[in-house]
Amino acid sequence: MLTLAPYALIATDLDGTLLRPGDTVSERSRAALARAAGNGARHVVATGRPVPEVRSLLDDLGYRGLAVCGQGAQVYDTVTETMISSLTLDRDLAETAVGKIEAEVGPVFLAVNQCTADGLTLAEHGYRMPHPRLPATRVAERAGLWAAPINKVLVRHATLDDDELVEAARGVVGDLVTVTMAGADTVELQPFGVTKATGLAVAAERLGIGPEGTIAFGDMPNDIPMFGWAAHGVAMANAHPQLKAVADEITLSNDEDGIAVVLERLYG
Numbered sequence: 381m382l383t384l385a386p387y388a389l390i391a392t393d394l395d396g397t398l399l400r401p402g403d404t405v406s407e408r409s410r411a412a413l414a415r416a417a418g419n420g421a422r423h424v425v426a427t428g429r430p431v432p433e434v435r436s437l438l439d440d441l442g443y444r445g446l447a448v449c450g451q452g453a454q455v456y457d458t459v460t461e462t463m464i465s466s467l468t469l470d471r472d473l474a475e476t477a478v479g480k481i482e483a484e485v486g487p488v489f490l491a492v493n494q495c496t497a498d499g500l501t502l503a504e505h506g507y508r509m510p511h512p513r514l515p516a517t518r519v520a521e522r523a524g525l526w527a528a529p530i531n532k533v534l535v536r537h538a539t540l541d542d543d544e545l546v547e548a549a550r551g552v553v554g555d556l557v558t559v560t561m562a563g564a565d566t567v568e569l570q571p572f573g574v575t576k577a578t579g580l581a582v583a584a585e586r587l588g589i590g591p592e593g594t595i596a597f598g599d600m601p602n603d604i605p606m607f608g609w610a611a612h613g614v615a616m617a618n619a620h621p622q623l624k625a626v627a628d629e630i631t632l633s634n635d636e637d638g639i640a641v642v643l644e645r646l647y648g
Contacts, residue, residue: 386646388593390416391448391580391606394427394434395511395563396599397616397634405441412640416647424448424583426576428562428602430493430531431456431463433501433514446586450493451560451570451602452579453531455586461497465582468495469557469571471526474533477553477569481535484552485545488535491516495531502527507536510565533569542567546601560602561620568602577605595646597631597639598623614642 390413392398398405413423426448427434434449438458446464447456455465474492482488491503502525503509503516519525525533537545545567549559558570584594596603596610599619607613607626615627616638624630631638 387595387612388421389584389587389589389595390421390423390643391426391594391596391610392423392639393576393598393600393603394425394429394437396618397597398425398639400635403437406637406640408637409640412637412643412647416643419647421647422587422589424580424587426452426580426583426596426598426603426606428560428566428568428576429514430454430495430499430501431497432499435461435497446583448576448579448583450495450531450579451558451562451568452574452576452605453495453570455579455582456497463497464586465579466495467531467571467574468529469531469533469569471530473556474530474569475526477557478533478535480552480556481549485537485540485548488537488545490522490525490536491534492525492530493532493534495529499528499530503534507534508565510563531570535567535569536565561600562602563600575605576602577609580606580609595642597642599634614638 424446428451430450431454453467489507491507494500501516502519504522509516542561546561557572560568591609592611594610595612596606597614599616601620601622612628614629614631615624617633631642
């Protein structure tokens with residue numbers, strides 16, 4: 381018999397949160413999520429990765445449900461393999477934003493995520509992908525990045541660190557696009573106002589659950605809006621200081637099954 385779940389919805393980031401190195405989920409974390417599901421809770425993945433970069437991963441993990449991807453720009457149903465929501469970043473606006481950033485900090489290197497469920501990640505020469513398991517197709521010239529609709533731009537700088545680049549970018553284009561830091565060497569530009577919180581809200585509404593019934597887990601500043609939306613935000617021990625500062629709770633690291641520790645306490 382089902383018991384009343386402390387939270388009806390569990391939202392988890394992937395990298396640095398649910399996933400261990402090697403894109404794996406521990407047996408303890410799997411068991412804790414299964415116990416929560418047995419108590420009536422739903423699990424939604426909320427990741428910065430676009431749909432094409434998570435479909436096979438989620439399939440390998442046996443995940444069945446809604447996935448918030450692309451920093452909230454995409455909501456994907458893994459059961460029906462359909463895109464519920466897909467927002468695009470205007471490419472002319474993206475070019476304008478990049479130009480303003482370069483005028484402020486000098487040359488940057490770019491990649492883009494195309495917005496369809498089978499879209500490519502395109503990268504210009506000089507852009508190094510932050511994750512070795514995330515493939516990219518190289519383009520000969522920057523103009524090739526804008527060949528098809530996109531949902532975000534990934535930006536790197538030769539000398540500025542992530543915090544410095546985010547601060548500079550927000551100062552000059554924060555009224556045009558959403559600027560996020562999603563991980564090490566991962567600064568991104570998204571449609572203005574689009575965050576993990578907006579994507580999670582779409583998924584939660586589809587499940588008939590509100591923010592008051594949601595607990596969220598994350599590790600980077602791109603999870604801050606999600607923490608602001610959910611009733612309870614849990615930062616990993618390995619989380620960025622900015623996220624820890626707004627978290628309701630700090631658990632152990634992703635390597636130490638920090639999600640499982642909290643779920644075992646809540647769901648028995």
